[in-house]
Amino acid sequence: MAKIMMYTSAVCPYCINAERLLRNKGVTEIEKIRIDLQPELRAEMMEKTGRRTVPQIYIDERHVGGFDDLHALDVRGELDPLLAA
Template identity: 65%
Template sequence: MAKVIMYSTGYCPYCDRAERLLKERGVDNLEKIRVDLDPAQREAMMARTRRRTVPQIYIDDYHVGGFDDLAALDHAGKLIPLLQGEQ
């Protein structure tokens, strides 16, 4: 299973939905980085993704984007292969 990192906050419904979808697809090792608790992490997220909003999701080194991007990837049938390292 691929490594999944999600930049998030504690009060983000889209973060909750993304986490739920990832768990439904078998992800049990989600690394959540709370940018609301650490301003340096928010700066690092913005430098890495060039985006300000959460969630921002990485599967291995692939930047998925936010929840809408994750859901579109799943709808297209590409999420599970990406999670299994079959890019």
């Protein structure tokens, strides 16, 4: 199974939905970087992704975007192969 890393915060419904989708796909481990607990990491996230909002999700080394992007990958049938890699 692929390695999942997600920039997240505690009060983010999109983060919760992203985690739920990944768990439903069989993901058991998600490395969470809490930008609400470590605000300096928001700047890192913005520099790496070009985005300001959470979640920002990586599958292995590939930035897939936020929840809407993750969901779109799933709808197109592209998420399962990424997770299986």
